Amino acid sequence: MGAKASKNKIESSQSVDSVQSHHTSAPTVIVDGRSYHNVETSSYFLPRDEEEQDRLNSQHFSIKALYGGNILSRVEQTLPQDAYILDVGCGSGSWVMDMAIDFPNSRVIGLDMMDMFPTMIRPENVIFELVNVLDGIPYPDNTFDFVHMRLMLSAFRKQEWPLVITEIYRVLKPGGIVQLFESDFTDKSKSPLVGSFISELINLMQEREQDPWIAAQLGDLLRQQSFENIELDLRKIDYGEASNPISKEMLWNWKIVFLALKPYINLHFNASSQEYDDMVKQFSKECHKYGWVVKTLAYFAQKPLRPAQ
Numbered sequence: 001m002g003a004k005a006s007k008n009k010i011e012s013s014q015s016v017d018s019v020q021s022h023h024t025s026a027p028t029v030i031v032d033g034r035s036y037h038n039v040e041t042s043s044y045f046l047p048r049d050e051e052e053q054d055r056l057n058s059q060h061f062s063i064k065a066l067y068g069g070n071i072l073s074r075v076e077q078t079l080p081q082d083a084y085i086l087d088v089g090c091g092s093g094s095w096v097m098d099m100a101i102d103f104p105n106s107r108v109i110g111l112d113m114m115d116m117f118p119t120m121i122r123p124e125n126v127i128f129e130l131v132n133v134l135d136g137i138p139y140p141d142n143t144f145d146f147v148h149m150r151l152m153l154s155a156f157r158k159q160e161w162p163l164v165i166t167e168i169y170r171v172l173k174p175g176g177i178v179q180l181f182e183s184d185f186t187d188k189s190k191s192p193l194v195g196s197f198i199s200e201l202i203n204l205m206q207e208r209e210q211d212p213w214i215a216a217q218l219g220d221l222l223r224q225q226s227f228e229n230i231e232l233d234l235r236k237i238d239y240g241e242a243s244n245p246i247s248k249e250m251l252w253n254w255k256i257v258f259l260a261l262k263p264y265i266n267l268h269f270n271a272s273s274q275e276y277d278d279m280v281k282q283f284s285k286e287c288h289k290y291g292w293v294v295k296t297l298a299y300f301a302q303k304p305l306r307p308a309q
Helices: 050-067 073-078 094-102 158-171 192-207 214-224 245-260 262-269 273-290
Strands: 028-031 034-037 084-088 107-112 126-130 144-150 172-184 228-238 293-302
Touching: 050 094, 050 228, 050 245, 050 293, 073 172, 073 293, 084 094, 084 158, 094 107, 094 126, 094 144, 144 158, 158 172, 158 214, 172 214, 192 262, 192 273, 214 228, 214 293, 228 245, 245 262, 245 273, 262 273
Parallel strands: 084 107, 084 144, 107 126, 144 172
Antiparallel strands: 028 034, 172 293, 228 293
């Protein structure tokens, strides 16, 4: 499977520097006092408010601590100091801002369909774009040295993943690097309550045509798109380790996620609002008690220096 140019891409005469930041607010709907994404073409279901920004920032620094940095060691060995870097689905922009500081001679660009990223205070080598990647990545072929994408399993339908991987391949320079990071939360728990929450989340994703098990399939998707030198760094977060600060912080993340998903998941639990909140608190306690484990999978791959024959 070779790369195909997107019908939606900007013409190749446009440079990275010519694409300007957008500040137009994205479509939003208010549910139970919280703001949610309201993009008709997207299956994403998490909020886009300040509370969600706080969660995304917490998640960023937890993952950074888990992997000992923003990039895998293989990326660090390969990435030039003056790289063009793209973050697909940048969320609150924490990874972009960190990378801009770590690589001050690089240009770092963050794309997201929702404007939760900084609009005023940011390094000079940062650009944020209000873009739905499902409409195509708005940059020419062979633009970027490095493309990063993280925790998008609740953003794409199963059939959309190959399209996104194709776009990433297209905009990477020959020899360019991609780093994909996803989680697999589907391991069974000994706690019936934890199992119920995870089952309802899986059901919600499947109702939206998403694939909760996509993380383990990304290596095959990268190979099908002709990426090479594919490497996997698999780690685990054990929520039974109450003294582990990463486990503690990421469990707080899960608590906030399930509170945010109340309008969807409580349709099946059929509890009162307070009863549901109490169930989420108990969920956190039982993750500690029964030692729920979530896998994290980080992939490194490169676009070939020469096109596949």
